[in-house]
Amino acid sequence: MPVPDIIAIDGPAASGKSTIGKKLADELGFLFFDTGVMYRAVTWAALSAGVDLDDEAEITRLAQTADIDILPPTVPDGRNCDILLDGKDITWEIRQGEVDRNVSLVSAYRGVRTALSNQQRRIGLRGRVVMVGRDIGTDVMPEAPLKIYLVASAEERARRRWVEQHQRGGGAGYPEILAAIHARDEFDSTRAVSPLRPAPDAVIVDTDQMTVDEVFDKVWALVREMERS
Ligand code: CDP
Numbered sequence: 001m002p003v004p005d006i007i008a009i010d011g012p013a014a015s016g017k018s019t020i021g022k023k024l025a026d027e028l029g030f031l032f033f034d035t036g037v038m039y040r041a042v043t044w045a046a047l048s049a050g051v052d053l054d055d056e057a058e059i060t061r062l063a064q065t066a067d068i069d070i071l072p073p074t075v076p077d078g079r080n081c082d083i084l085l086d087g088k089d090i091t092w093e094i095r096q097g098e099v100d101r102n103v104s105l106v107s108a109y110r111g112v113r114t115a116l117s118n119q120q121r122r123i124g125l126r127g128r129v130v131m132v133g134r135d136i137g138t139d140v141m142p143e144a145p146l147k148i149y150l151v152a153s154a155e156e157r158a159r160r161r162w163v164e165q166h167q168r169g170g171g172a173g174y175p176e177i178l179a180a181i182h183a184r185d186e187f188d189s190t191r192a193v194s195p196l197r198p199a200p201d202a203v204i205v206d207t208d209q210m211t212v213d214e215v216f217d218k219v220w221a222l223v224r225e226m227e228r229s
């Protein structure tokens with residue numbers, strides 16, 4: 001079998017999906033597609049337009065009409081790609097705390113998920129893609145021949161986020177980050193539509209005691225194994 005041409009990576013916040021997914025995509029010459037940015041873009045659009053986040057119909061309308069573009073990076077500031085909303089660069093805006101706190105609510109709306117996952121699937125079907133999210137293996141691309149589900153304890157994931165934010169200068173305190181991780185885990189895994197969970201045929205990788213390089217080596221071995229089978 002050739003290299004699997006759709007690789008799905010799911011898992012909770014800060015489990016390492018983007019870090020590993022980007023490295024893998026670069027290594028294979030595939031597109032790296034972080035689907036979380038689409039939910040973040042809709043959340044940011046709603047916040048900046050002053051839309052009531054409980055107004056499911058209005059948020060769904062936003063998700064259906066927002067023009068979200070994900071393009072190769074044009075600014076060398078550590079970004080993996082440029083995220084444009086209706087032509088405006090919102091790459092860093094979507095990482096703000098307010099988006100973090102509200103994105104799970106927005107992404108739980110059925111209409112929002114339908115609108116965004118249809119777009120994601122269209123891109124995924126082109127192949128040669130590493131797709132990262134919460135429901136890629138279960139719902140968006142269930143046919144992906146290789147599905148990876150990364151996990152780590154909430155404490156370890158909060159530590160990673162804390163380190164990341166402090167390297168960039170500033171950021172919230174550890175207890176606050178840990179509480180936000182717990183809240184998002186709970187929301188993402190208990191929602192009615194496409195809850196966060198591994199696909200039955202996903203390979204679960206517990207990254208708690210592993211470095212990025214060790215996780216990458218493990219994932220790379222899975223790709224090669226599939227190639228040989
Ligand atoms: O990077 P991090 O894991 O913190 O989050 P993200 O991947 O940017 O996703 C932000 C939020 O979007 C998640 O907490 C989910 O609520 C939602 N999401 C989703 O529901 N389905 C996806 N395929 C991707 C993200």
Ligand code: CDP
Pocket residue numbers: 011012013014015016017018019020160161164207210211212215
């Ligand atoms: O995309 P997701 O939210 O799942 O995680 P990420 O944005 O890739 O962030 C994980 C952070 O933890 C990054 O700063 C990584 O360098 C770090 N990290 C990791 O991803 N995996 C490890 N095994 C150890 C640290």
